[in-house]
Amino acid sequence: MKKINRLMHSLYMHWAKTHFHAKYNLANSGLTNYPLTGLHVELKELELTGSSYYGYEPLLHAIGERYNVTAKQIYTTLGTSFANFMVLTLLFEPGAEILIEHPTYELLISTAQHVGYKVKRFHRRFEDNFQIDISALRKSVTPKTRLIVLTNLHNPSSALTDDKILKEIGKIAQSVDAYVCVDEVYLDSAFELSLRSSIRLGKEFIITNSLTKVYGISGLRCGWIFAKPELVQKMWYLTDLFYVKHAHIAEQLSVTAFQNLDKIKEWSRSILEQNHRLLNKFLDTRKELEVFRPGYGTVVFPRLKKGNVEDLYKLLENKYDTAITPGRFFEMPDFFRIGLGCEPSIFKIGLHNISKALDELRLSSN
Ligand SMILES: Cc1ncc(COP(=O)(O)O)c(C=O)c1O
Known part of the structure; x- marks a missing residue:
């Protein structure tokens, strides 16, 4: 039987589908799930x-x-x-x-x-x-x-x-x-x-x-x-x-x-505005990161000036139950992506965990 030689797959999508279990998931590029109840739909209308x-x-x-x-x-x-x-x-x-x-x-x-x-x-x-x-x-x-x-x-x-x-x-x-x-x-x-x-x-x-x-x-x-x-x-x-x-x-x-x-947009806007404020505070304190900050959007893409993003990613995953998207999926391994779409209470802890992990990595490299 002939083999399939051109089997395409996406390393990123496979990773995304199998790594979205973290409690503090800052790897997602979209908003957290909008609830079905928010659509006020009656079964008999369908x-x-x-x-x-x-x-x-x-x-x-x-x-x-x-x-x-x-x-x-x-x-x-x-x-x-x-x-x-x-x-x-x-x-x-x-x-x-x-x-x-x-x-x-x-x-x-x-x-x-x-x-x-x-x-x-x-x-x-x-x-x-x-x-x-x-x-x-x-x-x-x-x-x-x-x-x-x-x-x-x-x-x-x-x-x-x-x-x-x-x-x-x-x-x-x-x-x-x-x-x-x-x-x-x-x-x-x-x-x-x-x-x-x-x-x-x-x-x-x-x-x-x-x-x-x-x-x-x-x-x-x-x-x-x-x-x-x-x-x-x-x-x-x-x-x-x-x-x-x-x-x-x-x-x-x-x-x-x-x-x-329009209502869903306001819900989304409120989450993103809160998270952008939290993100700005976090970035102001993290000198080991440099980042383009557009001030809007659902993601940012900081660069780790020194150190290894994969170490940061693994430490966050294994010790802090926190997910980020490593830059290797964007062909830029010194960077990582932070998604801003989760509940602000989760986002705040997620950022705090990134801070702790960055401190730890710095200490261990001294
Ligand atoms: C640029 C871009 N296009 C498309 C998608 C997939 O979108 P959808 O979930 O609507 O299929 C993504 C998901 O991350 C994306 O980042």
């Missing part, structure tokens, strides 16, 4: 099976209204994960190149490799507050480039890429007839900036997003793509190869979530 094959109209309407896009520009799917998978799969052709930011969410790289792209990278340097180096990006595109991919806000740093830079990236993509895929799963967490989806910047933009991170609603798997209608149509056709239809209950509950989204 139906098990529906007849929506190419998008559930009420959900398309709810998403469209919230983000100011038409139903024809929306493709609904299972979380941002499947949204990204769909975009990368749809646009692939043999020999295609993809340009992905560095550092980034690891799944973007492993998915691109699985699909068959030649993966090229463009840098976002710590010294530049993780902003995109446009001139380097310009030099990296070729006639084979199909897609330029970035996260906005940036995972792992929460850096914002503004409209001016995004338009530049759009022009670079247009110059070689490519698309720009912007994963906006963290964008809504920059509450005070009231940012709008970059789908409005041009037909070359494709946006992926979901309710999983900023709104703490991971369980419904409510994700979507915004793209020009011709592409959305192709996505629905490609879906015929994947599955018949979505779980109808999840679609109905997603509509209810959208009806409650």
